[in-house]
Amino acid sequence: MHFESPIKRRQSRQIMVGSVPVGGDAPVSVQSMTNTETTDVEATVAQIQRLEDAGADIVRVSVPTMEAAEAFGAIKQQVQVPLVADIHFDYRIALAVAERGVDCLRINPGNIGREDRIRAVVDAARDQGIPIRIGVNAGSLEKELQRKYGEPTPEALVESAMRHVDILDRLDFQNFKLSLKASNVVMTLAAYRLIAGQIDNPLHLGVTEAGGLRSGTVKSAIALGALLMEGIGDTLRISLAADPVEEVKVGFDILKSLGLRTKGINFIACPSCSRQNFDVIDTVNALENRLEDIKTPLDVAIIGCVVNGPGEAREAHIGLTGGSPSNLIFREGKPSHKVDNQQLLDELEQVIRARVAEAEANGEAAPAKITFGA
Numbered sequence: 001m002h003f004e005s006p007i008k009r010r011q012s013r014q015i016m017v018g019s020v021p022v023g024g025d026a027p028v029s030v031q032s033m034t035n036t037e038t039t040d041v042e043a044t045v046a047q048i049q050r051l052e053d054a055g056a057d058i059v060r061v062s063v064p065t066m067e068a069a070e071a072f073g074a075i076k077q078q079v080q081v082p083l084v085a086d087i088h089f090d091y092r093i094a095l096a097v098a099e100r101g102v103d104c105l106r107i108n109p110g111n112i113g114r115e116d117r118i119r120a121v122v123d124a125a126r127d128q129g130i131p132i133r134i135g136v137n138a139g140s141l142e143k144e145l146q147r148k149y150g151e152p153t154p155e156a157l158v159e160s161a162m163r164h165v166d167i168l169d170r171l172d173f174q175n176f177k178l179s180l181k182a183s184n185v186v187m188t189l190a191a192y193r194l195i196a197g198q199i200d201n202p203l204h205l206g207v208t209e210a211g212g213l214r215s216g217t218v219k220s221a222i223a224l225g226a227l228l229m230e231g232i233g234d235t236l237r238i239s240l241a242a243d244p245v246e247e248v249k250v251g252f253d254i255l256k257s258l259g260l261r262t263k264g265i266n267f268i269a270c271p272s273c274s275r276q277n278f279d280v281i282d283t284v285n286a287l288e289n290r291l292e293d294i295k296t297p298l299d300v301a302i303i304g305c306v307v308n309g310p311g312e313a314r315e316a317h318i319g320l321t322g323g324s325p326s327n328l329i330f331r332e333g334k335p336s337h338k339v340d341n342q343q344l345l346d347e348l349e350q351v352i353r354a355r356v357a358e359a360e361a362n363g364e365a366a367p368a369k370i371t372f373g374a
């Protein structure tokens, strides 16, 4: 059965990261970060383009030196997607990228040092309409907070964040978003819940140093899934020790699973068992690869036998139910035609692409359906 999403988003003020709105009623945006040498302009531009092709709304680039700031300017001219510059401490780098068209500065005002330097960065951001991301990380908490709390805790993360928030408040600068990241899922959840009740600025979600593709995906899905279900979170980055393109895919999969974004094919597939009449796992993997280029949202159910096949197929745009001697394809919930195992993959691809073309021609934006229950 399909229900409307029960998620009520937390009301946050909206900021603009280049052309991408973050917060308010904007869709939750998906970010990733380059892992090339920023001074290698060609490699960084190529990676940003791959991230953009995968659907990234915003891309962050590390800018550790003035040389990297120069390179950032050249990169910015060659890409479309909004860029965030990741800067630690050095206010001159922040000023340099502000002159070179940066769309958001990730810098913690409390780490810049002297008041005149903080003011210079905030004034440049204000003059050019550039938002700031305050990014608090459990791994780099201020020493005195470490002493006060003994170890990173949600309260310590929030206290650290509020110090940076207070600096921006004092300078009457509200064009910022904030992240509070820990590698521990439970701490991440508690910290975001706390801060969500204290400020109305947009929140950037993430579990930091989450791990490799599988473990990092699981941790991120648990932490971000729980927060997003509570309506907390305006933009996210999945941190994986993997190709950053995977971060974008996982980010969208989390949002798609909650009905918060739609993009590409939403596969509904059974795990398969000895009742299957075709190889469900191979078929789903092959289809995922073949149809990776599709951005139009569509629900496709691939089910190995009649136990659950017709039920799931009825709720999807395109469905396949395994049968013997041949399988049955459903369109819009109705039986359409039979197909044998040899033709299965090519036929499904053709039927799905035809349905996507129809949706695009009609300007149809099929809403993501949320399925509850078994």
Ligand code: SF4
Binding pocket: 270, 271, 272, 273, 274, 275, 276, 277, 303, 304, 305, 306, 307, 308, 309
């Ligand atoms: S739908 Fe059929 S093939 Fe798939 S897991 Fe259930 S019983 Fe097995």
